[in-house]
Amino acid sequence: MSLPFYDLKKINIEFENEINTALLSVFKSGHFILGENLKTFEHHFAEYCQSLYCLGVGNGLDALTLSLKAAGIGPGDLVALPAHTFIATALGVLATGATPYLVDIDLETYTISPSELEKANDPRIKAVIPVHLYGHPCHMDEINKIAKAKGWIVIEDNAQAHGALYKNRRTGSLGDLSATSFYPTKNLGALGDGGAITTHSKNYADAISYLRNYGQKEKYHHVSIGGNSRLDEIQAAVLDIKLKHLDQANENRNKIAQFYSNELKNVGDLILPSTAPDCKHVYHLFVIRTKHRDACQKFLQENGVSSMVHYPYPIHKHSAFLNLEWTLNAKFPAAEKACETILSLPLYPHQPEADLKKVCDTLKKFFTNI
Ligand SMILES: *Cc1c(COP(=O)(O)O)cnc(C)c1O
Numbered sequence: 001m002s003l004p005f006y007d008l009k010k011i012n013i014e015f016e017n018e019i020n021t022a023l024l025s026v027f028k029s030g031h032f033i034l035g036e037n038l039k040t041f042e043h044h045f046a047e048y049c050q051s052l053y054c055l056g057v058g059n060g061l062d063a064l065t066l067s068l069k070a071a072g073i074g075p076g077d078l079v080a081l082p083a084h085t086f087i088a089t090a091l092g093v094l095a096t097g098a099t100p101y102l103v104d105i106d107l108e109t110y111t112i113s114p115s116e117l118e119k120a121n122d123p124r125i126k127a128v129i130p131v132h133l134y135g136h137p138c139h140m141d142e143i144n145k146i147a148k149a150k151g152w153i154v155i156e157d158n159a160q161a162h163g164a165l166y167k168n169r170r171t172g173s174l175g176d177l178s179a180t181s182f183y184p185t186k187n188l189g190a191l192g193d194g195g196a197i198t199t200h201s202k203n204y205a206d207a208i209s210y211l212r213n214y215g216q217k218e219k220y221h222h223v224s225i226g227g228n229s230r231l232d233e234i235q236a237a238v239l240d241i242k243l244k245h246l247d248q249a250n251e252n253r254n255k256i257a258q259f260y261s262n263e264l265k266n267v268g269d270l271i272l273p274s275t276a277p278d279c280k281h282v283y284h285l286f287v288i289r290t291k292h293r294d295a296c297q298k299f300l301q302e303n304g305v306s307s308m309v310h311y312p313y314p315i316h317k318h319s320a321f322l323n324l325e326w327t328l329n330a331k332f333p334a335a336e337k338a339c340e341t342i343l344s345l346p347l348y349p350h351q352p353e354a355d356l357k358k359v360c361d362t363l364k365k366f367f368t369n370i
Pocket of ligand 1: 088
């Protein structure tokens with residue numbers, strides 16, 4: 001049996017008793033949508049993110065889409081986003097009728113490059129989505145400065161960085177709006193789908209509270225063309241329990257990252273993750289780079305070690321988007337280089353130390369043999 005990439009059973013078993021009690025209480029309450037558990041979790045998550053408002057929604061993709069819609073983004077608009085991210089960042093933009101405007105990344109942090117963003121001068125650009133990829137905050141001061149000068153709205157994609165810090169401020173509080181996901185494998189993961197939006201703006205918060213619930217301001221009074229995207233009571237109750245332990249889980253991730261970093265320095269041509277000054281990384285993923293990526297991944301697999309590639313293609317190379325106006329002739333050398341050389345190693349809270357040693361030993365063996 002292969003050593004797993006992550007083990008959700010191990011992650012969640014810690015909370016078994018608390019979750020059992022919470023689930024039973026929701027069951028007995030008979031109230032499953034937009035109830036007290038959601039209100040409580042929204043309050044706690046807003047506070048955790050150092051933000052004023054939080055609105056729970058159905059998933060991370062909806063969080064992005066509804067943030068953009070609340071900000072007035074729609075057909076004819078362009079939205080800047082990194083060429084290297086999970087596909088949802090681009091799909092959220094497309095769901096509003098707007099078009100992605102791809103920008104290359106900085107290979108140190110794998111986040112959108114401020115110097116490339118600065119060059120984006122198309123007057124149709126209305127917003128930018130910095131993605132705190134792998135758990136590392138984007139260069140937010142530079143991005144906010146550029147956005148301010150150009151009149152763009154800033155919408156963070158915080159799906160991978162719950163708890164990360166930028167100059168002592170939490171991701172999720174650093175833009176006009178922030179979209180996040182509680183997909184089970186995220187740092188704060190539900191027992192199903194879930195997502196949220198945080199913002200300091202009451203206007204945006206109100207708009208999203210209508211959009212997620214059929215555009216209703218009051219029951220059967222529909223003030224906007226909304227949809228149905230709500231974080232249910234069961235997920236909210238579970239997330240509220242896990243939120244209390246998120247900092248500890250992130251510390252745990254940092255310890256594992258430290259172990260990998262110590263063991264793997266000077267091994268082969270490996271490039272290890274780095275953390276920008278004044279940032280706290282929360283290691284949603286531990287991503288290394290090597291010219292020998294494919295052979296390395298194969299060797300790991302043959303030796304019982306799981307690994308993954310996040311993500312094998314930059315946004316403009318996905319077949320779904322080929323030959324569209326915004327991907328035609330697109331070239332983003334840093335994003336392309338990342339996709340060809342990155343490899344994510346197994347990392348999750350409570351990962352057995354023996355597993356970590358085995359990952360490192362197998363990598364060392366690979367590099368002594370090539
Ligand atoms: C997971 C993820 C999303 C989408 O979240 P879902 O809940 O799966 O819809 C968006 N952006 C990034 C960067 C993600 O990692």
